[in-house]
Amino acid sequence: MLGQLDPYLVGAVLLAVLALDGSLLIGTVLPGDAAIVVAGTTLTGAAEIAVAAVAGVIGCYLGATGGWLIGRRYGSRVRHSRAGRWVGEHRWARAERLATGTDGGPALAAASFLPVVNSLTPVLAGTFGMPYVRFIRWTLAGSVTWVTTYLVLGSVAGEFARQNQHLMVPVAGCLALLAAGLVVIGRRARASRTAEVSEPDRSPAPETVSPPPR
Structure with missing residues (x-):
């Protein structure tokens, strides 16, 4: 059944998943990497990949903005809440190093490729007062690469599966x-x-x- 879904429907679902990934920490339960790869397996051409990629990047933008606003508003209370303790302090510490480290912007862009951590980074960036424009610029740079790469990998895997069932x-x-x-x-x-x-x-x-x- 791979490759028989409407790419616009796939893009809409991917947008929703990635929007929740960074804003409500859904990525700590359902990593966005898996969602992007699965979406990619249903795509069969460059045009379909482009449609899903645009939708996915919009979802990343909404999720990162929501996470930053939550961190700005509630600060460390999210980290020390029951859900935050379930995530694990070691993951929070790793995301904090990326959000406040000396590598700055490039580290934020690279964080997109780190499962779970990429869901925590927006909240911590808002908590520690990172300027929104700087934060979202580097986050989107990483998101474009992340979403496009994983969609292409998923599409290649889906095509292989269809030809070698x-x-x-x-x-x-x-x-x-x-x-x-x-x-x-x-x-x-x-x-x-x-x-x-x-x-x-x-x-x-x-x-x-x-x-x-x-």
Whole structure:
């Protein structure tokens, strides 16, 4: 059924998803990357990709603006709310480094390619008072590249699937095994780092030499 959807309908859905991605932190549950790739699989030509890309960038603009306004209005209360704690402090810290780091604009543009983090960056940019014009300029620069790249990748994958349907089951199985392996490796790596941080220092204490009796 891939490639049989109206590109304008695909663009409208993608616009809505990406608008919610940055404004209401929907991207912490449903990463925008996946939505863009899935949308791309239904597109079969440059014109259809262009329509969806324009809609997706508009969605990014609305989502980034909404997130910035929420951060400007509510500040750190979003970060320390129940939903903010569910997201995880390590993700907030990573997004904060991007929103306030010395790399400035280029880091904001690159943040579009970081799942979950790209949903938190607009809120933090507003919280820390980053000028809106500077913020939205760099965010849109990253969004154009992000949306277009992932739509093209999705379109290529969809075309491959349509022409090689007999390979889809084994390919899906291999991808599932690869994803499971990466999850296991990632969890073990995090557990190892946590153990290293929490392990007490076992180096022997320096010996104290008592002064000679007088």
